[in-house]
Amino acid sequence: MKRREFCRTTLAASVAAAYPFMMNAALAQTSVAAVSLDGGEIELEKAAIREFAQQLNGPLLMPGDDQYDYARRVWNGMHDRRPALIARCANTEDVRQAVAFAADRQLLLSVRGGGHSWPGKSVCDGGLMLDLATMNTVTADPATRRAYAQGGALLNGLDTAALQHGLVTTAGVVSHTGVGGFTLGGGFGRLNRKYGLTIDNLVSAELVTADGELRTVSAEQNEDLFWAIRGGGGNFGVATKFEYQLHPFDRNVLSGMILWSIDQAREVLDFYGEWYAGLSDDLYIGPAMFTMPDGTSVIAMEVVYAGDPAAGEKELAPLRKIGRPMDDSVKIQDYMVMQTQEDGTWGHGVRSYAKNGMVKEITPALIDALIESFVPDPRFAFFTHTSGGAVGRVDELATAFPHRNAETMIAVIGGWMDPAQDDESMAIARAWFKQLQPFVGGYYDNIDFDGANSKGRNYGPAYDRLSVIKAQYDPGNLFRLNRNIKPAV
Ligand SMILES: Cc1cc2nc3c(=O)[nH]c(=O)nc-3n(C[C@H](O)[C@H](O)[C@H](O)COP(=O)(O)OP(=O)(O)OC[C@H]3O[C@@H](n4cnc5c(N)ncnc54)[C@H](O)[C@@H]3O)c2cc1C
Structure with missing residues (x-):
């Protein structure tokens, strides 16, 4: 590796490691080391930082400040990054100040909304983290x-x-x-x-x-x-x-989960593969396969019926005749029961990997692959996000999200707590998804740990226009910590 490249790739880590020392010596210094947009080293003048802090309505945090470690934490416990500065913006004017501060200095900038990016794009080493957490009304x-x-x-x-x-x-x-x-x-x-x-x-x-x-x-x-x-x-x-x-919307919706033991997966999936194409837009239903903490592996169908519950019962009836369900919790209940039921399972700090792909058709070959690839380990799950219906009636290029003709999104997601399991867990999840890869076309950026390296291909026919708009509004690629679109030349 050339010396310059080496310096760039290792700089962010070394700046982060140096911060505790730099803060101790802070009073004696006039500047703080930080990382530029292209990964080089820059110095931020302390006087400029002070002025920036005075302009903000929210706090500007640095390593050593009380709230710093709390504010830099994001949902996925895999990412432990240390920004040089965290601007906890209180209002739009703060956001403008923070964007200007980063742009003027070519300072690496990450933007944090809810902090749930799988690849941790909302926090950076050595740059400015523009934190919107308190702008949450x-x-x-x-x-x-x-x-x-x-x-x-x-x-x-x-x-x-x-x-x-x-x-x-x-x-x-x-x-x-x-x-x-x-x-x-x-x-x-x-x-x-x-x-x-x-x-x-x-x-x-x-x-x-x-x-x-x-x-x-x-x-x-x-x-x-x-x-x-x-x-x-x-x-x-x-x-x-x-x-x-x-x-x-009537919040009392027919909803819940039907569970079968995993040995009934073929029966359930064969039925689903024939059935799903004719379902009404009111019915959101898709398979999941996972292993419960007690070691029982299951295939599940998550149900939300956004219409008259009686019509929902009727539409669901054929599914309920399949196999011997272990549990059927589908009933009329408050919509928020479903909307919050996974909040704990996927709580903050879990170390997590996710990979997904868009599927146009649930074929017998895909069903075979789903059954054969299943890993009976409570750290991993196979999920679907049912699509189709109104999603598919929007033209491919009416928005910048082109994956409109998919009937469902399939995803393998892992969650564990022990850092020592990172490599093994990611390898298992990747190997699982690799077996499903032949059946997908494109993926959904938001539920994906690795896709940052796709170099824009996943935007498909939307990419060229996106790249032209990027060049117009962000020619210097200030907003690059995301699934990045390069400005057109
Ligand atoms: C547990 C869990 C469940 C999920 N469930 C679903 C689901 O049901 N459906 C679904 O579609 N997705 C789902 N996702 C994926 C989710 O949509 C993405 O992780 C999304 O990026 C989260 O947004 P955030 O603001 O929380 O993340 P952040 O990490 O804050 O941001 C993600 C990216 O968006 C940028 N960003 C965030 N806010 C702003 C803003 N206000 N302005 C400009 N840029 C911004 C960040 O810079 C970063 O690049 C889930 C994710 C998790 C972790």
Whole structure:
């Protein structure tokens, strides 16, 4: 390796390791070492840092500060990074100041919404972490059927604010996930067959772009940016506010889980493979295979019926005749029971790996692969996010999320606590998914640990336009800690 490359690749780690020392000696120094956008070393003048801190309404944290270790922590316990500075933004003006501070100095910048990125893109070594965690208010307006969420809000806030008024929009399946990364990447949830992806319900957003400007993006204003942020991730700026379309919704929904022992997987999957194509948009149902802590392996069907429960019972009836279910908890219950039931299993600090792919058709060969690849280990699970319905009725290039013709997303997800198991666990999950790889076309960036290396291929036919818009609004690639889109030359 050339010396220069070596310096770049090792710099972030060495700067991070040096911080405790640097803070001890801080009073004697006039500057702080940090990492630039391209991975080189830069010095941040202490006077400039002080001035920056004074301009902010929220706190600016550095190593050694009380809240620093708490603020740098993200959901996936695999990522232990140490930013040079953490700007805990209190409002949009703080976001503008933080973007300008990083842009002026070519300082590496990460943007944290809810902190749930699998590859940990929201925290960086040696750069500025722009933290939106306290900008987390959500309001809903029943008159206009709209919800307004700040960029650091969580899905729980979105569901709660909307449901209070008998309204809802598509939100994901773990309620402590952030609306920021979730929305900008697409947004799959239990209502997507009926109401589409979350981006299909996005009416507008407020975005601080790399030049520090605050722009409203919608179908009427900055249409190119509005198109790009619906699937293009955090590439185009910091979203400080999202506006969502809401739909009338009775929160008492027919929902729950049906479980069979894993030896009935073929019977259940064979039936599902014949049945799923004719299902109504109201029915969200997809298979999962996992092993419970007591060692019992199961195949499960998660059910949410977003319509008249009596019609749901009727539509579900054929499935309930399959095999001998071990448990059937499907009943009329509050929508939030399902929306929060996995919050603990996937709690903060778990070390986690995820890989997924989009599947157009559930074929007999895929069913064989699902059964043969299954690993009976409680650390891993096979999940699906059922798609189709309203998701598939949106044109491939109407938004920057092109994977519209998939009927389902299949995913292998692992979770463990012991760092010593990292390599082994990732190898197991990768080997499992490798057997499913031949059946997928593209993947969903948001539920993927490795995809950062895909060099834009996964954006498919949307990539060229994304790259042109990137060049217009972020020519220096300030917003690069995401599934990065290179500015067109
Ligand atoms: C337990 C769990 C369950 C999940 N369930 C689902 C699900 O049901 N459906 C689904 O579609 N996805 C799901 N996901 C994936 C989720 O959508 C992504 O992890 C998403 O990136 C999380 O957003 P965040 O704001 O919490 O993450 P962060 O780590 O904060 O950010 C992720 C990326 O988005 C950028 N970003 C975040 N907020 C902003 C903002 N306001 N402005 C600009 N850029 C921003 C960050 O810079 C980073 O690049 C789940 C993830 C986890 C960990």
